[in-house]
Amino acid sequence: MRQLTTYTMPDSTGRYGSFGGRFVPELLMPAVIELEKAYEEAIQDPAFIQELDELLKQYVGRETPLYYAEGLSKKFGGPDIYLKREDLNHTGAHKINNTIGQALLTKRMGKKKVVAETGAGQHGVATATVCALMDLECVVFMGEEDIRRQKLNVFRMELLGAEVRSVSQGSGTLKDAVNEALRYWVSHVNDTHYIIGSVVGPHPFPKMVRDFQSVIGEETKRQALEQSGKLPDAVVACVGGGSNAMGMFYPFIQEESVRLYGVEAGGAGVETGQHAATLSSGNIGVLHGALSHLLQDSDGQIQEAFSISAGLDYPGVGPEHSHLKDNGRVTYQSITDEEALKAFQLLSKTEGIIPALESAHAVAYAGKLAAKMNKDESLVICLSGRGDKDVEQVKDRLEGN
Amino acid sequence: MGKERINQAFREKQQAGENLFVPYIMAGDGGLEQLEERISFLQECGAAAIELGIPFSDPVADGPTIQEAGIRSRENGTTLAGVLKRLQKFSETRTIPVILMTYFNPILNYGPEKFAADCRDAGVDGVIIPDLPMEEETILAQPLTQREIAFIRLAAMTSTPDRLKKLAKASEGFLYAVSVTGTTGARTTHDDEVKAYLQTLKENSPVPVLAGFGVSTAEQARELSSHSDGVIVGSRIVDLLHRGETETVKALIKDSLQAKVGS
Numbered sequence: 187m188r189q190l191t192t193y194t195m196p197d198s199t200g201r202y203g204s205f206g207g208r209f210v211p212e213l214l215m216p217a218v219i220e221l222e223k224a225y226e227e228a229i230q231d232p233a234f235i236q237e238l239d240e241l242l243k244q245y246v247g248r249e250t251p252l253y254y255a256e257g258l259s260k261k262f263g264g265p266d267i268y269l270k271r272e273d274l275n276h277t278g279a280h281k282i283n284n285t286i287g288q289a290l291l292t293k294r295m296g297k298k299k300v301v302a303e304t305g306a307g308q309h310g311v312a313t314a315t316v317c318a319l320m321d322l323e324c325v326v327f328m329g330e331e332d333i334r335r336q337k338l339n340v341f342r343m344e345l346l347g348a349e350v351r352s353v354s355q356g357s358g359t360l361k362d363a364v365n366e367a368l369r370y371w372v373s374h375v376n377d378t379h380y381i382i383g384s385v386v387g388p389h390p391f392p393k394m395v396r397d398f399q400s401v402i403g404e405e406t407k408r409q410a411l412e413q414s415g416k417l418p419d420a421v422v423a424c425v426g427g428g429s430n431a432m433g434m435f436y437p438f439i440q441e442e443s444v445r446l447y448g449v450e451a452g453g454a455g456v457e458t459g460q461h462a463a464t465l466s467s468g469n470i471g472v473l474h475g476a477l478s479h480l481l482q483d484s485d486g487q488i489q490e491a492f493s494i495s496a497g498l499d500y501p502g503v504g505p506e507h508s509h510l511k512d513n514g515r516v517t518y519q520s521i522t523d524e525e526a527l528k529a530f531q532l533l534s535k536t537e538g539i540i541p542a543l544e545s546a547h548a549v550a551y552a553g554k555l556a557a558k559m560n561k562d563e564s565l566v567i568c569l570s571g572r573g574d575k576d577v578e579q580v581k582d583r584l585e586g587n
Numbered sequence: 588m589g590k591e592r593i594n595q596a597f598r599e600k601q602q603a604g605e606n607l608f609v610p611y612i613m614a615g616d617g618g619l620e621q622l623e624e625r626i627s628f629l630q631e632c633g634a635a636a637i638e639l640g641i642p643f644s645d646p647v648a649d650g651p652t653i654q655e656a657g658i659r660s661r662e663n664g665t666t667l668a669g670v671l672k673r674l675q676k677f678s679e680t681r682t683i684p685v686i687l688m689t690y691f692n693p694i695l696n697y698g699p700e701k702f703a704a705d706c707r708d709a710g711v712d713g714v715i716i717p718d719l720p721m722e723e724e725t726i727l728a729q730p731l732t733q734r735e736i737a738f739i740r741l742a743a744m745t746s747t748p749d750r751l752k753k754l755a756k757a758s759e760g761f762l763y764a765v766s767v768t769g770t771t772g773a774r775t776t777h778d779d780e781v782k783a784y785l786q787t788l789k790e791n792s793p794v795p796v797l798a799g800f801g802v803s804t805a806e807q808a809r810e811l812s813s814h815s816d817g818v819i820v821g822s823r824i825v826d827l828l829h830r831g832e833t834e835t836v837k838a839l840i841k842d843s844l845q846a847k848v849g850s
Contacts, residue, residue, distance in 0.1 A: 199722065209691055209718045211648050213743040213765060215750070355654060361645065368647045373769035375745060472692045472718070473645065485666040486696030487644040 188404065193439045195509060200389020202509035208388035210475045214368075217375045222390040224295045229397070234290065241286050242401065245319065246276045248283075250402075252409035252566070257536040258549075262556035265419065265563035269539070270406050272430060272570045279542065279571030280402060280430045281312035285381055287398035289316040292379040299323040299378040303367040305332055305360035305426075306496030307339025308542075308571060309383030314348035324348040327366040331358035332496060339575065357490045360500050364474050384427025385504030388475030392432075392504050399433025406566055407437050414564060420445045420555060423568035424547040425518065426462065426498035428507045430570035439515060448507060449551040451493035452520035462491035463520040464503040465511050478505040494523035494583070495543035497571070525550040530573065530580060542571035543580070589735035592712045593636060593684045593760040597795050597816075600635045605844045607761075607797060607817025608808065610824040610836075611638040611688065613656035614673075615665025617828065622670075623677045628833065630683040632840040638715065638819055639674075641667050641689035648690075648717040650772025652822035656829065667693045667702075671709045678710030686713035686739065686760070694727060703730035713737035713760045721753060732759075739763050744784050755792035762792045764815060767801040772822045774801030785814040805842035818843065 195202040200222075208218055228234040242248040250271045259267040272280040285302075292300055300322050304310030310326040317324035326343055330352045333340055343350050356362035364382075371380040385392040385399075410418050421438060423431035425448040438444045453461035461467070468479040473488055481489040481501040491501040510516040521529075526543055529550035534540045541549060545568070552567045559565065573580075600607055610629050614622060626637050642657035642665055649657070667689065674685065687706065694702050694716065706714065714731055716724075721740070731738045737760030742751055745768060755762050766781050767774055781798075788796045798811040799819030808818045820839070827836045 207723050208720065209723055210720060211717045211743070211765075212720050212741050212750075212754070213648075213745050213768065215720045215722070215743075216745045216747055356644065365645050365647050369650075369770050372648070375768065470695075472690075472695055474647075475718070477695075482692070482696060484696075485668070486693035487661070488692070 188437070190440050195506060196389060196393055200393070202506045203512055205476070205478050205505035205508040206389055206392060207477050208475055209472045209477065210388045211372065213372050214375060218388050218390070220295070225291060225390055225394050228291055228294055234294065238287055238290055242283070246282050246286060247274065248401065249405045250274050252406055252413065254413070255537050258533065261532070261536050262553050264556035264561060265559040265565045266414070267552065267556065268410070268418065268564060268566045269569045270402060270434065270566055272402060272568065273539070273541065273545070273572035277312045277315050278574065279308050279312070280399060280433065281309045281383065282315065283401055283433065284383070284395050284398040284429060285309070285312040285316045288379070288381040288394070289320050289322060292322060292381070293320060295379060297377055297379045299374065300381050301325045301327070301367050301370050301374070301378055302381045303327050303360065303363040303383060305363065305499060306575065307332070307336045307343065308497060308575070310348070310350070311339055311342050311346070313381050314343040314346035317348060318346045325370065326350050327353050327363040327370065329358040329360060329363050330354045332360070335496065336575070361488065368474065384429040385432045385506060386427045386474055386476060386502060392476065392506055395429050396432040396436055396506060399429050400436045402430065402433040402568065403435060403437035406434065410566065417441055417444050418566040419443070419563040420447060420559065420565045421568070422447045422449060422548045422552045422555065422565065424449045424498060424544045424570060425465070425503060425507060426451065426500045426544065427502070428504040430568050432504060432506055434568045435510070435516060446516040447551060447555065448516050448518045449547045450518060450520040451495055451498035451547060452522040453492040455522055456520055460492040461520065462493045462498050462500060464501060465507060465518040466520050473502040476505045478508040479503050494526060495547065497542065497544040498547065519551055521547040521550045527580065527583065529553065539569070540573035540577065541569055542573050543576045545570045588710055589712050590737040590759050591735065593737050596635055596684050597761065601816070604846070605633070606809065606812035606846065607635040607795060608633060608840050608843050609636045609638050609797060609817065609819045610634050610840065611640060611819060611821035612828060613640040613642060613653065613660050613825055614670045615642065615660035615663050616656045616825065618663055619665055619669060619673050622673055625828065626681065626683060626685065632837050633844050634683065634840060635817065636684040636686055636712070638686045638688050638821070639670070641670055641687060641693060643690040643693055646690060648770055650770040650822060652826050653771050656825045667697055671705045674709035674711065681710060684712040685710070686715060687711050688715040691716050691719045699727045700730050703734050703736060706736055707734040711736060713739050715739045715741065715763060717741060721757070741765055742788055744768055744780070751788060752791050755788055758792065758794055761795040761797050761816070762788060763819065764788050764796050764798045765800050766798040766811065769800070771800050773803035782814045785811065789815060805839055808843035809845070812843070813846065
């Protein structure tokens with residue numbers, strides 16, 4: 187894992203400026219401290235890094251292409267558009283970059299069991315996959331509403347040997363699945379590791395997940411230099427919890443010429459209150475162990491998020507994104523369900539690539555941004571996942587159901 | 588008021604030869620207008636103090652019983668501000684210590700300074716926040732300490748000896764010894780490991796040590812009290828009050844107060 191020179195977040199207490207930290211019950215504190223120690227040791231160990239690199243290459247299928255999207259570039263009529271093809275990873279999204287790293291760490295800590303949460307099921311499938319590979323027991327918590335919407339992913343996880351547990355508490359979605367995974371972890375902390383799915387949670391999770399995902403930005407940087415002899419002028423990624431975006435942005439943070447854009451889910455429109463635009467319209471609070479922006483009411487109760495995309499449907503966001511918003515290094519914008527649906531169809535028709543609905547948000551915003559950019563500039567979209575999981579939902583929506 | 592009221596109330600109970608018994612109730616479960624009556628009832632039953640839960644949308648340290656009570660309470664419109672106002676209304680007449688338990692986000696949203704000041708005005712004697720470990724506590728511990736309100740720390744069976752010592756030394760009012768590896772909710776047994784853990788805490792703690800999480804019967808309460816100073820009973824009390832079984836609550840507390848038979 188490459189250390190940057192002038193950007194040194196987080197500090198030793200797990201803070202990104204004023205964000206982050208570890209707001210967890212005392213029961214979990216020894217586990218998160220142990221995890222931090224194990225992680226810091228592991229990334230200094232060449233044998234660990236070699237094993238990780240080997241798996242990323244031979245099992246995940248990295249590196250993924252940085253694909254010049256000629257058709258989309260023409261359509262947008264501005265800069266050269268490149269797609270970082272995380273959709274081509276094994277299991278169809280960037281999620282596995284993180285789960286494979288954390289599963290290796292689980293083994294290194296001598297733990298045999300893994301718990302995870304999942305929203306749409308992408309992280310659950312990526313976790314179940316690496317647990318099958320590394321012979322780890324796997325329990326995945328998933329909201330009952332999501333289980334209903336994503337039956338096939340439930341079956342996939344079960345096929346891979348994981349036990350899927352339904353969460354009926356709260357709204358029965360991702361936030362509640364995280365709560366249940368945390369409760370399970372509290373009760374089984376001695377032999378179980380929690381593979382959290384995004385750059386959220388108590389320190390060291392946001393750092394560790396960012397580091398495992400930063401392979402996305404590292405490759406993009408190298409590929410951009412190889413293919414066009416320069417770094418891109420703009421980089422766009424979608425943000426739910428924010429792991430694909432953090433992995434993409436992190437290696438570019440010190441490259442001041444590169445403008446970075448995070449795209450949140452605007453749902454039915456930020457003004458309607460039915461959205462997941464945490465950074466654009468939330469305020470500061472503590473959820474799932476970290477201080478960051480979140481959607482809450484005037485009494486400090488966490489509110490439900492809304493988005494057509496289950497992967498962005500989360501009322502919190504990674505603390506490092508809050509910091510990068512605060513210091514102005516990254517610009518955060520939102521895209522509505524309707525705009526994302528249009529981009530979903532546009533990319534399918536112009537490039538023959540069906541994007542995940544999450545990634546379609548980034549595509550939609552890239553279109554707006556491209557309109558304001560010059561022809562000699564270039565723009566990279568992080569295409570975080572493929573859209574096979576979403577076609578049924580999109581079909582229903584387009585048919586007016 | 589404050590820390591001193593807890594110290595005094597606990598001293599009196601202990602001098603009378605009783606185990607300390609702290610029932611947990613969810614504010615607003617059954618309606619906030621019942622709060623004063625419930626507190627008085629529990630005081631008459633022999634409680635040493637009341638742990639008063641404020642509902643939160645995402646209570647990660649709580650099991651199903653208290654989660655459901657929190658949902659019922661929120662459906663009744665209970666808020667942190669509303670509970671503080673209600674407590675203030677009868678703060679002059681109340682004599683039993685009240686200890687608030689909630690998660691950190693509602694307090695952060697309310698403002699830690701304002702929270703501490705309003706707690707003082709409402710006669711709140713202590714505060715328990717399960718998701719605020721010692722690494723993050725300064726933001727709240729300071730305003731509370733300034734106003735002599737006890738900031739009660741939680742110890743866990745997974746805590747290292749070094750952490751246990753620090754927590755025991757820092758805690759005010761009493762030390763909350765989480766006596767299961769898990770969330771709140773009824774359990775049937777507490778093993779030898781728990782007893783050794785409580786004994787270590789007793790040896791290191793200048794304030795009373797109360798065992799909590801998973802305590803549901805008078806037998807368990809007496810057993811755990813023989814290795815500590817008393818117990819906190821949450822889910823079982825919440826469940827009994829919800830079902831209107833006040834006589835069972837009375838018996839549970841009464842039977843928990845006396846030292847373990849034969850010891």
